[in-house]
Amino acid sequence: MYDAIVVGARCAGSATALLLAREGYRVLLVDRSAFPSDLPFSTHYIHQSGIARLKRWGLLDKVAASNCPPITKLYFDFGTFVLTGSPPPADGVDVAYAPRRKVLDAILVEAAVANGAELRTDFSVNELIWEDGRVCGICGREKGGSAVVEKARIVIGADGMHSTVARAVRAAEYNTKEPLEGPYFSYWSGVEMKGFEFHPGVYRGAFGWMTNDDLALVGVGFAAKDHPSVRADIEGNYLRAIAEDAPDLAERLRNGHREERFVGGVVPNYFRKPFGPGWALVGDAGYLKDPCTAEGITDAFHSAELLAQAIDSGLGGRRPLDAALEDYERQRNQAAFPLYEFTCQLATLAPPPPEMQQLLSALTGNQEQTNRFFGLFAQTVSVPDFFSPENMQELFGQNRAVGV
Numbered sequence: 217m218y219d220a221i222v223v224g225a226r227c228a229g230s231a232t233a234l235l236l237a238r239e240g241y242r243v244l245l246v247d248r249s250a251f252p253s254d255l256p257f258s259t260h261y262i263h264q265s266g267i268a269r270l271k272r273w274g275l276l277d278k279v280a281a282s283n284c285p286p287i288t289k290l291y292f293d294f295g296t297f298v299l300t301g302s303p304p305p306a307d308g309v310d311v312a313y314a315p316r317r318k319v320l321d322a323i324l325v326e327a328a329v330a331n332g333a334e335l336r337t338d339f340s341v342n343e344l345i346w347e348d349g350r351v352c353g354i355c356g357r358e359k360g361g362s363a364v365v366e367k368a369r370i371v372i373g374a375d376g377m378h379s380t381v382a383r384a385v386r387a388a389e390y391n392t393k394e395p396l397e398g399p400y401f402s403y404w405s406g407v408e409m410k411g412f413e414f415h416p417g418v419y420r421g422a423f424g425w426m427t428n429d430d431l432a433l434v435g436v437g438f439a440a441k442d443h444p445s446v447r448a449d450i451e452g453n454y455l456r457a458i459a460e461d462a463p464d465l466a467e468r469l470r471n472g473h474r475e476e477r478f479v480g481g482v483v484p485n486y487f488r489k490p491f492g493p494g495w496a497l498v499g500d501a502g503y504l505k506d507p508c509t510a511e512g513i514t515d516a517f518h519s520a521e522l523l524a525q526a527i528d529s530g531l532g533g534r535r536p537l538d539a540a541l542e543d544y545e546r547q548r549n550q551a552a553f554p555l556y557e558f559t560c561q562l563a564t565l566a567p568p569p570p571e572m573q574q575l576l577s578a579l580t581g582n583q584e585q586t587n588r589f590f591g592l593f594a595q596t597v598s599v600p601d602f603f604s605p606e607n608m609q610e611l612f613g614q615n616r617a618v619g620v
């Protein structure tokens with residue numbers, strides 16, 4: 217009998233397993249993948265707040281040593297003007313990194329195991345085991361093996377957006393929004409990026425940054441409504457969007473070489489009830505939003521910390537587990553709701569409404585407020601703080617507010 221079984225061993229699952237194992241709990245961590253392996257449909261920029269958690273867990277040095285350059289600047293090129301700067305640091309961490317998932321997830325899995333979690337890879341969970349209306353284990357199998365049942369005091373679904381655990385417990389969804397946009401991206405050699413680059417167009421936007429092995433990840437987000445036509449000619453639409461909206465980046469690509477195939481698609485937006493009798497959800501299994509602000513990994517780390525604290529206080533007997541998990545949901549949502557709405561608004565990729573245009577013009581030449589604006593992405597400035605009447609007054613020099 218384990219204390220916890222964690223289904224899914226990437227950003228959310230390995231982080232949760234690591235934190236629980238470190239507290240002395242007996243943890244089984246399973247994944248249908250083997251590691252190191254890439255997660256094909258995900259870019260992988262980690263903002264300062266996420267990097268600060270890697271530092272706290274003792275893993276930042278490993279990311280930094282993986283031939284992945286630190287990124288300190290955001291560079292948003294609106295064609296007629298550029299906003300560039302660095303967000304306020306998170307717990308003293310002023311750099312971001314964008315390690316490939318085959319690098320990051322392997323570091324997390326190894327750390328979970330080094331802290332005492334038991335790992336089974338190539339292991340698919342097919343169903344949950346129930347006793348008296350409570351989840352008490354999993355049934356799964358290793359590739360080519362026969363069915364195995366394992367039991368635990370809590371089963372944690374960290375198994376991503378198509379979560380088997382969420383489906384099995386019929387986790388209720390709320391605040392759902394249809395897919396708004398989705399990127400197509402690839403990796404280029406011989407291309408230098410200026411930080412976290414973003415080149416907004418109309419119902420599309422080019423973006424990119426440096427990752428491991430001197431490769432640049434370069435993508436274009438397309439509005440969901442345009443995906444059927446984009447799919448008909450991915451490379452043509454991708455190159456045309458970059459040539460029209462980001463000529464300087466297009467020039468850099470002409471001198472570079474595309475090293476990998478294009479990957480892409482659209483992404484839904486939802487919250488799921490993240491706990492119930494004998495189960496919990498963490499990471500994308502419990503909460504997913506559009507990737508245009510690149511927050512999923514940072515959020516998965518944050519949720520893993522909140523969930524591990526709640527489970528520790530419940531299983532450790534300091535408070536009833538259900539009450540601790542209720543707090544987990546409340547804290548997760550409190551942190552996530554404002555950024556969720558901000559992200560979903562950006563993800564329409566619509567031309568900025570007049571109020572947002574005024575805000576962007578007011579930021580030009582105001583480096584401190586530009587850095588604070590970038591802090592929204594790094595999660596070092598909160599959406600309510602930035603858009604508060606006091607901050608808008610300071611920015612515009614008069615009493616007015618910008619709605620998001």
Ligand SMILES: Cc1cc2nc3c(=O)[nH]c(=O)nc-3n(C[C@H](O)[C@H](O)[C@H](O)COP(=O)(O)OP(=O)(O)OC[C@H]3O[C@@H](n4cnc5c(N)ncnc54)[C@H](O)[C@@H]3O)c2cc1C
Nearest residue numbers: 224227228248258259260261341375376499500507512513
């Ligand atoms: C196009 C795109 C771009 C993105 N870009 C960024 C970005 O730049 N920065 C960022 O922070 N986030 C980004 N994200 C979001 C980020 O990828 C996710 O938030 C993050 O991967 C969530 O981690 P997770 O551990 O919850 O789930 P996942 O990373 O999806 O891992 C789930 C794991 O569960 C395993 N699994 C699933 N079902 C089972 C089962 N039944 N049995 C056993 N194992 C199972 C899978 O094999 C997988 O390894 C992007 C997402 C998309 C779609």
